[in-house]
């Protein structure tokens with residue numbers, strides 16, 4: 001199982017790489033790795049397992065965060081409309097997005113960042129993501145608000161981008177252009 005020891009922290013070069021496409025159909029190893037990433041998220045949201053293994057709760061995890069240079073990510077969360085998002089996705093791609101932007105008024109955190117970095121992270125309010133799921137099926141997800149933010153945070157990891165790269169260093173709490181907060 002993946003634990004915090006497997007998650008690389010900021011400064012590790014893996015977090016600044018643009019990761020490689022996963023060859024499809026995915027190998028047994030790639031499927032096992034992505035399943036383990038999804039299992040980490042579920043474990044991290046189970047209080048007993050989380051406490052027993054000293055996990056940090058997470059709603060998303062990207063392969064570079066476990067030092068795997070591949071375009072794959074896992075998400076496991078329920079959005080503000082009580083919709084469950086639980087996916088392992090190979091080669092996710094944002095194929096369209098709104099002009100309208102949004103952000104979390106609480107700012108963002110990251111399992112690979114062991115410090116608070118205050119500030120608003122501007123994100124697209126709506127995105128459409130295409131990819132391949134763990135069963136090898138084509139996936140097309142139309143996402144908005146919180147779900148859109150989570151997926152953008154994880155897809156950023158596949159391109160070597162950290163959430164604080166989006167924070168204005170001169171005015172961290174400047175509302176992103178035309179954005180309304182999700183929360």
Ligand SMILES: O=C(O)C[C@@H](Cc1ccccc1)[C@H](O)SCc1ccccc1
Pocket residue numbers: 057058059060061062107108109110111112149150153154157
């Ligand atoms: O480090 C990661 O990629 C996982 C992040 C994802 C994330 C952070 C902020 C906003 C959207 C996505 C972790 O989930 S941060 C910890 C966390 C835990 C529960 C709820 C929100 C954030």
Ligand code: NI
Pocket residue numbers: 109110111112153157
């Ligand atoms: Ni992160």
